[in-house]
Amino acid sequence: MAIAKKISIMIVMLLLPVAQAWADDYEDTKGVFLGAIESKGFFENSSGYAVFPSIGKAGFVVGGAYGKGRVYKQGEHIGDTSVTQLSAGFLAGGKAYSQIIFFEDDRALNEFTSGNFEFGGEVSAVAITAAADAKATTTGSSAGASGGQHDAKAKGRYYKGMAVFTVAKGGLMGELSLSGQKYSYTPKM
Numbered sequence: 001m002a003i004a005k006k007i008s009i010m011i012v013m014l015l016l017p018v019a020q021a022w023a024d025d026y027e028d029t030k031g032v033f034l035g036a037i038e039s040k041g042f043f044e045n046s047s048g049y050a051v052f053p054s055i056g057k058a059g060f061v062v063g064g065a066y067g068k069g070r071v072y073k074q075g076e077h078i079g080d081t082s083v084t085q086l087s088a089g090f091l092a093g094g095k096a097y098s099q100i101i102f103f104e105d106d107r108a109l110n111e112f113t114s115g116n117f118e119f120g121g122e123v124s125a126v127a128i129t130a131a132a133d134a135k136a137t138t139t140g141s142s143a144g145a146s147g148g149q150h151d152a153k154a155k156g157r158y159y160k161g162m163a164v165f166t167v168a169k170g171g172l173m174g175e176l177s178l179s180g181q182k183y184s185y186t187p188k189m
Contacts, residue, residue: 026070027052032167033100039165046102048073048109050081054169058094063087071185073109079187089177096169102118108161114186
């Protein structure tokens with residue numbers, strides 16, 4: 001019995017730094033977007049936002065992307081989210097990026113937390129921490145560039161109540177594809 005108790009204490013002690021590091025990823029990512037001129041003002045003027053510290057994307061002809069995030073309403077963590085994307089077309093490589101989605105009002109936040117789909121065609125190129133891309137999706141079209149980890153690139157202003165910003169983290173990917181994204185949401189318990 002004493003050995004089981006010691007093992008339990010060791011597991012808890014080992015997991016504490018992991019939980020802290022995971023929480024820091026969200027705060028660090030929010031800090032990056034707070035420090036970027038393009039996205040800073042959205043924190044004050046939005047109903048809420050979803051933060052994705054890292055989304056990984058890879059493929060060759062067929063590809064996919066996945067990332068986990070948190071949803072905040074007026075700065076308070078209200079639930080968790082994930083994004084899954086499937087792409088098909090001319091694509092090769094892999095990339096990682098951070099993303100934040102701002103919700104202009106409660107209607108847009110409620111629409112996001114209901115788990116809606118977005119379909120679109122995308123052209124992008126990411127090289128290490130510099131990026132340039134253009135997009136035409138059901139939520140509008142946009143273009144942007146990112147010079148490094150602390151330079152968010154605007155993916156457009158509010159369109160249908162949402163504004164998306166990304167920061168390239170690394171990778172190399174060329175893409176001309178048709179893609180579908182799904183965001184799932186789980187309320188905080």
